[in-house]
Amino acid sequence: MTKIYSTLLLLIISVSLVAQEDIILMNNDTIRQQYDEAMQDPRIFKPRHFEMTENEAIKLADRLPSFAVYRDTYFVTGIPLNEEITNKSADASFQVSIRQRLTKSVLPFKTFAYLTYTQKSFWDIYGESSPFRDTNYNPGLGLGKYIFHNKKLVGAAFAQIKHESNGKDGEDSRSWNYLSLSMKYYFNARFNLSGEFWIPYVDGDNNQDLLDYKGLGFISINYVSYKHKWWLSAEVNPRKGFGNINTVLTASYR
Template sequence: MYLKYVLICCILFSIQANSQLLEHDKDFRAADSLLKESSFSVHRDNYFLTGVPLDTDITRNTADVKYQVSFKQRLSSKPLLGGFFPYLMYTQKAFWDIYANSKPFSEINFNPGFAIVRPFYLKGGRLTYGTISLEHESNGRDSIYSRTWNMLAFSLKSQISPRWTVGLRGWIPLVDKDDNPELTQYVGYGEASASYQIKPGRWSADVLFRKGSGLINYGSLQTQVNWRPYKNQNYYFTLQWFVGYTESLIDYKEHKSMLRLGFVLKPENMGIF
């Protein structure tokens, strides 16, 4: 079952090894793409969104707020063996029933991790990040409401043109099947992402597709369109649509379709994955 992930790992290190054949100045500029960013920086999108369901009635209990806080800390300004840079990462995603009478948080998901990142150039001068990460994700609850899993992940993210950035990510899930039956069927074993600059500096679009382990079942699709009102500011207004499973861990078996509107802070560069 894990053979394909071993192959992904081999491909990742093969690309890393081949990249070392590039001339030294290109290697330097690839590493400089990480070093020009502050050591403490935005990891994934940081956002605050409010929205309504598209697949059920809109009520005070089905509309909600979703927000995410995500950051990373580069641990060294000098690469480790093999040209890898070490990072600590943390992402927290919350679902807030702000329109309900008592305004409770229905779910909070915690996602800390450690990663090593290798910047390099593919043929044609395409900046690429190869990443190996060990991550934990849980909702911090106990008993029948506990949801938790770990992953060993491998990813490649590349700026294939001035407007397009694409990424592929696969993982080996490590799940306590007694507490989380069938979770791997829903979180799957990988995802693909793409970002397109519709009007550079103003309009952009993002797509994130996660495939569940079933042949046609499970998985999810998240798309969003972003508008940047000021070129010298790093925040956007965004319209996001999520459809599928595992938007939150507590309801990973429930199919959802949510349309949300709000604002987002994005990484200054393309992000490590």
């Protein structure tokens, strides 16, 4: 049996920005003091929530810029070190993801409306004429709400209607519509747990296998170090079939 070993050199350029749900913890003197104390606490596995009223959090959140980064925004490419660089052995991928808040927290149950848009492209930059091999488009419209318990901010909940497709029609079309339900839970200033579950509607005979590799949701554990130097994340995406799990580990430093 012949074994082939391939070595890749990867270049990753990413933008890591604090989510708007996290920024509200740093825009009030009293809350900022709680946040700083929690970040300096060496007991990183101790549960610790932030004391504030719901109205305080809503006022802070509504003053934030309505435009923000949504998912990861990055550019990544890789080249082999032990073979010729071609469009078969190397390519590039990038993602752009944004969120635009449409209203303040004035809707029923003190929710707010927002739009999201994520675009992910696979680019044969090492091939002749550097064509785009594939692009996925993922717009969404949703409602969000901050969650409180005993006058402490414990998380946020979101519901969205989303569409995802490759922008093609006919036999080349790959698209689906789905309801996305997600939540973020603040364990403390450094750790948070987030999850998303989607209820799909797949239209067309050619798209019935989408959920085999998309799964029905994901759970992630996220960590940020003191002074936000290190960002670590572990995401688990169960898919169809026993033991078929996609795991993504992310680390960034600034």
